[in-house]
Amino acid sequence: xxxxEQSPQSLIILEGKNCTLQCNYxxxxxxxxxxxxxxxxxxxxxxxxxxxxxxxxSNGRYTATLDADTKQSSLHITASQLSDSAxxxxxxxxxxxxxxxxxxxxxxxxVLA
Amino acid sequence: xxxxxxxxxxxxxxxxxxxxxxxxxxxxxxxxxxxxxxPGLGLRLxxxxxxxxxxxxxDIPEGYSVxxxxxxxxxxxxxxxxxxxxxxxxxxSSSQLAGGRNEQFFGxxxxxxxx
Numbered sequence: 001x002x003x004x005e006q007s008p009q010s011l012i013i014l015e016g017k018n019c020t021l022q023c024n025y026x027x028x029x030x031x032x033x034x035x036x037x038x039x040x041x042x043x044x045x046x047x048x049x050x051x052x053x054x055x056x057x058s059n060g061r062y063t064a065t066l067d068a069d070t071k072q073s074s075l076h077i078t079a080s081q082l083s084d085s086a087x088x089x090x091x092x093x094x095x096x097x098x099x100x101x102x103x104x105x106x107x108x109x110x111v112l113a
Numbered sequence: 114x115x116x117x118x119x120x121x122x123x124x125x126x127x128x129x130x131x132x133x134x135x136x137x138x139x140x141x142x143x144x145x146x147x148x149x150x151x152p153g154l155g156l157r158l159x160x161x162x163x164x165x166x167x168x169x170x171x172d173i174p175e176g177y178s179v180x181x182x183x184x185x186x187x188x189x190x191x192x193x194x195x196x197x198x199x200x201x202x203x204x205x206s207s208s209q210l211a212g213g214r215n216e217q218f219f220g221x222x223x224x225x226x227x228x
Contacts, residue, residue, distance in 0.1 A: 004155075034216065043117070043203055043219030044156075089155070093215075101217065103155040 002027045004092050004104035012110045021107045023073040023090030035064050035075045036089040080111045117220035125226045132191040136204030144207045145187035149200040194227045
């Protein structure tokens with residue numbers, strides 16, 4: 001069964017600290033993996049997209065990694081800010097050109113001052 | 114700046130009412146999607162459209178229908194709203210790019226409450 005599992009479910013950190021969110025997937029055939037940030041009451045916004053051949057992708061203080069062999073991805077947030085408080089959703093899509101996207105349930109991050 | 118807009122941010126309806134949720138994108142995208150998002154369940158696909166007047170059922174189409182008369186507009190219809198359709202509804206669009214980078218762009222969401 002195609003699944004995307006994220007951990008932890010929720011996380012609380014202090015402003016300025018780093019954190020890492022995990023995503024494990026059992027999706028085949030794999031096309032690409034994306035991380036989205038979703039602020040409360042808003043739609044998700046893309047942070048990174050990685051295809052099979054990419055192991056790292058950065059977007060400012062966000063760095064995503066992908067290990068296609070172990071089917072794991074992580075999102076590392078450096079020097080967290082209050083505005084990083086949001087849900088982070090890992091999405092894996094099946095073969096290129098299809099509409100099939102498998103969504104994780106997200107990690108809810110809270111950054112405290 | 115690319116945009117997906119949804120007609121309402123918040124909507125309150127009564128059981129049995131017919132409900133229309135509208136979505137418009139300005140990116141000339143071929144693909145448009147309707148999802149619902151519930152706590153602990155992630156986004157679930159209701160319907161998908163890959164071209165004008167074309168539609169495909171997603172994972173949870175029961176109780177919903179869709180309409181795509183123009184490329185930029187995709188409507189979700191709840192024929193007879195029920196309380197279990199209380200949810201956040203998200204519209205998204207994407208292009209049919211080759212190479213696997215067909216990123217989805219999401220609207221701000223409509224929080225629907227059915228009383």
